[in-house]
Amino acid sequence: MAASRATTLAPLITQTAFVAVACVFPLFVGSNSYALYVATQLGVYIIAAIGLNLLAGYAGQVSLGHAAFVAIGAYATALLMVDHAWSFWAASLVSMALATGLGMLSALPSFRLSTWYFAFITLAFALVFEKMIVEWRWLTKGFAGVIGVPAPRIFGYEFGPKILYLLVFASAVVAFLIVRNIVQSRFGRAFVAVRDAPAAALAVGASPQSMKMLAFVIAAAMAGAAGSLFAVQKTVVTPDDFTADFSIFFVLTVVLGGLGTLWGPVIGAFVFFLIPEFLSSLQSWRMLIYGCLLLVLMLFAPHGLAGALRQAWRRYAQTQKTPAAARTDTPVEHVAVAGLALEITGLQKRFGGVAALDDVEFIAPAGSCSAIVGPNGSGKTTLLNVSGGYYLADAGSVRIGGVETNGMSAQRIAALGIGRTFQTPRLLNELAVIENVMLGAYRRERAGFASTALRLPGARAETRRMRAEALDHLEFVGVADHAEDPAGEVPHGQQRLIEIARALMGGARLIMLDEPAAGLSMTELDRLDQLLVRIRKLGATIVIVEHHLDLVASIASFVTVLDRGKILASGSPADVFKDERVLQAYMGDRALRSGA
Amino acid sequence: MDPDILVRGLTAGSLYALVAVSFNILYRPTNVFNFAQGELVMLGAMLFAAGKSTVGLPWPLALLATLAAVGTLGLAEEFIAVAPILARSKTGTGWVITTLAISLIVSNLVGWIWGPDPILVKPPAPLSLDTFEFAGLRLNSYVIALAALTIALVALIERAYRTLQGKAVLAVAEDREAALLRGINPARLSRWSFFLGGAFAGLTGILAAPILYASTSMGPALLLKGFAAAAVGSIGNNRGALIAGYLIGITEAVGASLLSPGYQEAVVFLVVLTVLLMRPQGLFGLATTRTV
Numbered sequence: 001m002a003a004s005r006a007t008t009l010a011p012l013i014t015q016t017a018f019v020a021v022a023c024v025f026p027l028f029v030g031s032n033s034y035a036l037y038v039a040t041q042l043g044v045y046i047i048a049a050i051g052l053n054l055l056a057g058y059a060g061q062v063s064l065g066h067a068a069f070v071a072i073g074a075y076a077t078a079l080l081m082v083d084h085a086w087s088f089w090a091a092s093l094v095s096m097a098l099a100t101g102l103g104m105l106s107a108l109p110s111f112r113l114s115t116w117y118f119a120f121i122t123l124a125f126a127l128v129f130e131k132m133i134v135e136w137r138w139l140t141k142g143f144a145g146v147i148g149v150p151a152p153r154i155f156g157y158e159f160g161p162k163i164l165y166l167l168v169f170a171s172a173v174v175a176f177l178i179v180r181n182i183v184q185s186r187f188g189r190a191f192v193a194v195r196d197a198p199a200a201a202l203a204v205g206a207s208p209q210s211m212k213m214l215a216f217v218i219a220a221a222m223a224g225a226a227g228s229l230f231a232v233q234k235t236v237v238t239p240d241d242f243t244a245d246f247s248i249f250f251v252l253t254v255v256l257g258g259l260g261t262l263w264g265p266v267i268g269a270f271v272f273f274l275i276p277e278f279l280s281s282l283q284s285w286r287m288l289i290y291g292c293l294l295l296v297l298m299l300f301a302p303h304g305l306a307g308a309l310r311q312a313w314r315r316y317a318q319t320q321k322t323p324a325a326a327r328t329d330t331p332v333e334h335v336a337v338a339g340l341a342l343e344i345t346g347l348q349k350r351f352g353g354v355a356a357l358d359d360v361e362f363i364a365p366a367g368s369c370s371a372i373v374g375p376n377g378s379g380k381t382t383l384l385n386v387s388g389g390y391y392l393a394d395a396g397s398v399r400i401g402g403v404e405t406n407g408m409s410a411q412r413i414a415a416l417g418i419g420r421t422f423q424t425p426r427l428l429n430e431l432a433v434i435e436n437v438m439l440g441a442y443r444r445e446r447a448g449f450a451s452t453a454l455r456l457p458g459a460r461a462e463t464r465r466m467r468a469e470a471l472d473h474l475e476f477v478g479v480a481d482h483a484e485d486p487a488g489e490v491p492h493g494q495q496r497l498i499e500i501a502r503a504l505m506g507g508a509r510l511i512m513l514d515e516p517a518a519g520l521s522m523t524e525l526d527r528l529d530q531l532l533v534r535i536r537k538l539g540a541t542i543v544i545v546e547h548h549l550d551l552v553a554s555i556a557s558f559v560t561v562l563d564r565g566k567i568l569a570s571g572s573p574a575d576v577f578k579d580e581r582v583l584q585a586y587m588g589d590r591a592l593r594s595g596a
Numbered sequence: 597m598d599p600d601i602l603v604r605g606l607t608a609g610s611l612y613a614l615v616a617v618s619f620n621i622l623y624r625p626t627n628v629f630n631f632a633q634g635e636l637v638m639l640g641a642m643l644f645a646a647g648k649s650t651v652g653l654p655w656p657l658a659l660l661a662t663l664a665a666v667g668t669l670g671l672a673e674e675f676i677a678v679a680p681i682l683a684r685s686k687t688g689t690g691w692v693i694t695t696l697a698i699s700l701i702v703s704n705l706v707g708w709i710w711g712p713d714p715i716l717v718k719p720p721a722p723l724s725l726d727t728f729e730f731a732g733l734r735l736n737s738y739v740i741a742l743a744a745l746t747i748a749l750v751a752l753i754e755r756a757y758r759t760l761q762g763k764a765v766l767a768v769a770e771d772r773e774a775a776l777l778r779g780i781n782p783a784r785l786s787r788w789s790f791f792l793g794g795a796f797a798g799l800t801g802i803l804a805a806p807i808l809y810a811s812t813s814m815g816p817a818l819l820l821k822g823f824a825a826a827a828v829g830s831i832g833n834n835r836g837a838l839i840a841g842y843l844i845g846i847t848e849a850v851g852a853s854l855l856s857p858g859y860q861e862a863v864v865f866l867v868v869l870t871v872l873l874m875r876p877q878g879l880f881g882l883a884t885t886r887t888v
Contacts, residue, residue, distance in 0.1 A: 062692050106865075109872035116629050117827070117872070119692045124820050124868070128861045135858040196688075244816070248700065255693060288708070291700030298694045299680055 011313065015263075022169060026162040036161055037233075042273050043168035044229045049253045049265035050175045051222030056251070057260035058183055059215035060195030062119045065126025067246035069220050071133070072099040073227020078146040078237040079139070088152035092228035099224030100217050111212045118212070126247050133239045145238030149231045159232075168229050175222055178453045180262055182218070185452040185463065189431065189439040191215055192260075197426040202390065204506055205414035205443040214449075245287060252290050255297050258304030260430075267305050339367035339541035340401035340417060340510040342387060347396035349379075349386055349565075356382040358565040360396070364510075364558070369532065369542040371552040371573075374562035375585070380545040381423065383562070384512045387543075388420050389413040400510060415443045419503025419511040419540075423518065425495040429488025433479065433498055436487045437470040440505030473501040476534070478527055493524040500531065510541045517548040529554055553577065561585075599733050601849045607739050607807060608821075609845025610746040614800040615822025616829060616837035617750060622670075622793035624832055625768040625785045628678055628691050632699035634819025635706070636794055640666045640801025641810035642706055645715040655720050662802060663795040670794020673698050674787055682786075686772075699815070707812040714811035725806060738806055745803070750838045765789065769832065820861070821848075824868045830881025840879065843867075 022039075029035045048070050056062045063069075073095035080091040106125045110118040133140050140146070151159045152167065159167065182188050193201035194208045201208050231237050249272070257268020282289065301308055342364040349357040356379045364370040372380045385391045387398050389410035398406045405413050414420070419440075427436050445466060447459035474480040477497040482490050487498060496516050503511050517525055525548070532555045536542055546552050552559060553573045560570040561582050569579045576582055615637060622630050630636075640662055647658035677694035684690070719725060719738040727734045756762045767775040768782045775782055800818075801810075808814055824844050829836030844864055851863030871879060 060689060062689065064692075064696065106869060109869055109876065112876045113872070115689045116692050119631075119689070120629070120820075120823050120827075121869075124823070124861075124865050127816065127820060128865045131858055131861055135856065135862075248696075251693065251696075285704075287700055288704040291697045291704065294697035294700070295677060295694055298690050298697070299677075302684075302690065 019173070023166075026165050031161050036165055038273075040161070040165045040168050040233050041230075042269060043165070043172045044226050044233060045250075045253065045273060046172045046266055046269045047168075047175045047229070048223045048226035049250055049257070049269050050172070050179050051219035051226075052250050053254045053257075053259065053261075053265040054179050054182065054191075054222075055215045055219035056254055057258075057264065058188060058195065059191040059212055061115055061212055061215060062251065063122040063216075063219065063247075064119050064251060065122035065124070065129075065247050066219075066223055066250040067242045067244070068122075068126035068129040069099045069103055069223035070227040070230060070246075071129060071242035072102055073224035074231040074237045074241070075133070075140060075146065075227075076224075077228040077231040078149045081149055081231070082146055088150075088228075088232060092225060095228040096221045096224035099227065100220040103216065103220040104213070107216055108213075111209045111216075123244075123247075126242075126244060130239065130243065133242070140239070143239060145236055145240075146231075147236045149235045149237065152232055164233060168233070171225060171229065175225075176262070176266070177455075179218075181453050181455045183262065185447070185459070186438070186442050186445045187211075187214065187449065187452060189428070189435055190442055192428050192431060193439055196428050196430070199390070199422060200426040200428065200439070200502075202410040203388075203414055203420040203422075203426070204440050204502065205411045207409070207411045248287070248290055248294075252294055254304075255294055256304050258306030258308075259302065261303055261306035261310065264304050264306040267309075271305065336539045337417075337507065337509050339539050341366040341399075342510055342541065342543060343397075343399040344383075344387065345397050347383070347386060347398065348394040349382055349391060350394055355565045357386065357393075360562070360565070360567055362560055362567075362570075364541055364543050366401075366541055367536070367539050368558060369536050369544065369556050370558040370560065371556035372543065372545045372560050372562060373547070373549065373552060374568070377564075378562040379565040380562055381514055382565075384420070384514055384543070384545060387413075388418060388512060414506070417507060417509035419500075419506055419508025421496065421499040421503060421511075421513045421516060423514045425492070425499050427487040427495055427498060430486060432484050433487050433490060434467065434470050434474065434483040436498055437473055437501045437505050438466050440502035441466050441470070442506070444507055470501075470505055473504045474498075476504065477501045477531055493520045496520065497524075497528070497531070500535075504535070508540060510543070511535065513542065513544045513546075515545055515547065517546055517551050525551065549577065598853065601853050602846065603733055603735060603739065605846030605849035606743055606842060607845070608848060609842035610742045611800065611804050611807070611818065611841075612821045612825040612844050613746055613838045613841025614749070614803065615797070615818050616825035616841055617753060617834050618793050618796040618800055619822055619826045620832050620834055620837060621753070621796055622789050623826075625765045625782065625789045626674075626678065626682070627769070628682070628695070629823075629831070630673070630790075630793070631692060631695040631819070632673060632702060633793075633797055633822060634815035634817070635699045635702040636666055636670060636797035637801040637804065637818050637822075638810075638812060638815040639669065639702060639706055640798030641717070641805040641808075641814065642710055642715070642801070642812070643798070644802040645717045645805055645810035646710070648717065649715065659799075659802060662798050666798030666801070667791045667795030669702070670790040670792075670797070671787055673794070674790035678790070679783070679786065699819075703812060703815055710812065712812060714809035715805075717805035717810055719806045742803055742807075746841075747838065750834050753834055817861075821864060824864050827868055828871045828878055830878030833878070833880045836878060836880030 025039060026036060048066060052063060052066050076095040076098050077091040080086040080094060081088060107118060107121060110121045134142055151164065153159065190201055190206040190211050193206060194211045198208050201211065253268040253272050254265050256272055257266065258264030297304060344360060344362040347357050347360040360383060362383065372383060374380055382391065386393045389405065389408055393406050397404060400416055400418065403416065428439065445462055447462050451459045471480060471483060474483050477500055479494050479497050479501065482494065487495065490498065500516065516528055520528060529551060532542060544556065556573055559573045559576045561568040561576060563585050568585060569576050569582050615633065619629060619633055622628060643662040643665055644658050647653045647661055648655055653661065677698050678691050681688065681690040681694055723738045723741050725736045725738050727736045757766060764775065764780045765785055767778065767780060768785050772782050804814065821844060825837050825841040828844065829840030844867060847867050848860050848864050852860045
């Protein structure tokens with residue numbers, strides 16, 4: 001036990017020591033020393049890098065023009081303070097708002113598109129902005145730049161270099177904590193979902209568009225704040241400070257430190273910023289070295305230095321891990337839910353010339369278990385996708401719990417209480433199993449963005465409650481012993497069960513399962529059978545697409561057979577499986593003979 | 597308005613359309629949008645210029661050598677920077693960063709070898725940049741040939757996609773796994789597309805050289821305007837890229853003459869944003885829906 005406490009404490013002690021050293025650092029250097037100047041600048045870069053890491057590392061949106069957002073902040077602060085004698089604090093708020101606002105205007109169209117559009121548009125934005133700084137001489141003073149930016153003041157007291165360092169340091173700590181709190185909350189889980197499995201984000205009711213936008217707003221605001229501090233630290237702001245190279249520098253900082261790791265941007269900025277100080281003779285080779293570093297890191301260390309450290313640490317800590325306490329196998333009691341009925345009439349869906357669904361009628365009464373069977377390509381998954389809002393139907397009506405949902409977006413339909421699992425499990429492989437389950441509660445969690453970012457008591461209590469509930473659901477599906485493992489390392493069959501737990505976590509009143517039995521072993525199949533019975537006893541409606549007819553016969557009270565987009569037969573399993581046409585079309589003559 | 601603007605717009609538009617088509621060739625089977633494409637175009641111009649003037653090769657030979665060299669570099673890029681990333685994750689966009697890294701490496705190496713000075717490249721023999729007046733427009737034979745060649749190349753490529761190999765590329769773009777089951781080798785097609793996309797970028801550089809001069813700084817601007825043409829014309833649609841290329845070339849020329857040359861990029865950027873905001877799939881594409 002002592003050993004395991006040491007393994008959890010050691011990283012904490014390292015982090016605290018680092019922060020403490022950074023905090024008392026100004027006591028040991030002179031006010032006008034180069035070391036203090038460099039340290040302050042480093043802090044400014046870290047703030048911007050922390051924001052970029054949230055955007056690129058967690059939400060998967062690589063901004064290739066981050067220097068432009070820093071530039072907006074720097075110019076806004078410098079111009080407001082020099083030309084209009086504003087106070088630093090007001091100017092800095094305006095800087096953040098401007099960086100966010102201008103950034104949003106240009107990035108807005110890209111949120112609906114593939115992520116690489118965002119990379120291109122930010123790259124283009126930076127290039128255009130670079131030109132405009134020079135073009136708008138009347139505003140920005142052209143190449144000469146804005147000079148003589150005064151130091152920040154509080155009640156007439158002017159900040160010296162040491163206090164300015166502390167201000168930058170405190171801002172970096174705040175930025176770090178905000179990002180940490182967000183990353184560990186439902187927003188962070190939704191960011192990762194948007195990055196790794198957009199379908200999962202939709203299934204839990206998180207709109208990829210709004211998540212991307214949220215990540216961008218935070219990153220741009222942080223870049224604006226960094227720019228604002230940049231202006232008062234350098235006291236001069238010129239176009240040369242914000243070239244395309246500077247944007248590459250931020251990307252490299254984050255990649256070097258580790259995309260999607262909390263300490264990545266800090267470590268990256270440190271290593272990256274200090275090395276060129278030592279190797280100034282290689283100045284002309286800098287961009288070539290940056291390019292090679294980016295390539296090698298992305299290929300061999302996608303989680304950068306922080307990722308490598310973490311991995312080494314885990315390997316070390318693993319050897320001393322105490323075995324997890326055995327859990328009891330008694331099923332957990334869950335509160336009953338009111339099932340939602342699914343009524344589909346006259347549904348049409350065409351893909352080009354192929355009618356995937358042709359005038360389909362399907363009714364799953366509230367609290368029932370209905371199965372959809374049929375050969376491959378008969379439109380089963382399409383039926384689920386249209387019901388869930390992943391596809392738009394060409395004609396017909398889908399009513400869930402009496403509400404017409406045809407035309408609603410997938411995340412809005414999910415919010416009505418629809419759970420969904422996929423043919424190939426859509427889990428966030430890098431997150432722990434329990435985090436995957438907690439993602440399911442995205443729509444249920446009430447803590448707002450501000451209280452999450454500041455980790456107010458309400459948000460903390462809710463997180464605790466959700467974690468306990470998620471563990472409950474994991475026990476319900478029988479995967480609780482993997483709760484803390486990365487989901488990608490769990491065997492395939494259990495991944496399917498985790499998806500079901502995620503759907504339950506969302507309080508699903510209608511669960512649509514797409515081939516949950518595919519690839520399961522016999523014992524896993526039994527467990528799935530029992531699980532579905534228990535879910536139905538709770539009251540939820542189950543719609544299951546399945547090839548495994550024994551399972552269907554055992555749990556479904558109603559079976560619909562699809563063939564080439566048309567309903568072939570429907571009724572009770574016993575009747576449907578006796579139907580001559582079904583047997584012929586679906587199972588072939590040989591099955592007919594051997595069944596007889 | 598000065599009618600010469602139209603000529604300038606058409607000239608630039610031809611080049612933007614060609615860059616956009618080279619993007620599309622790569623994009624179709626891989627769904628990768630190569631951030632190093634601008635530098636491949638630049639490399640094509642530089643290699644051709646060096647082959648012709650420094651080494652003294654006759655132009656057909658310099659042309660072939662350049663196409664082979666830039667195509668091979670494209671192939672190497674696929675092998676080093678794209679295939680390993682796609683093998684790790686089909687949905688990830690790590691290739692944004694790795695292809696950007698290739699672009700940095702190429703642009704800096706080329707800059708180190710040839711230096712920053714632009715190299716003058718003359719058009720091949722019968723064609724020239726000498727202007728003549730026609731219907732109030734000041735034209736030259738090279739610009740006319742360039743526009744004709746651009747249209748012919750797009751027609752040729754569209755034809756190529758109707759062959760069996762071309763259809764295989766489209767099949768891979770639609771559904772990689774299904775294509776695999778039909779006996780198509782997506783990895784081989786990806787490599788071929790990077791080779792051909794690279795060679796096409798090299799050709800674009802050669803065609804651009806007499807107009808823009810061969811210089812190390814031509815990459816970023818062509819990258820962004822090629823992207824603009826590809827996005828406005830719908831990614832993957834070559835005819836769309838052709839029309840959008842001219843649209844952007846002319847808008848840029850008009851914008852620059854109305855405001856100031858410094859606004860060229862800003863005008864193009866605004867056009868792209870407006871189009872994407874109203875039609876995310878571009879002007880000539882259909883919205884795709886396939887998700888799970």
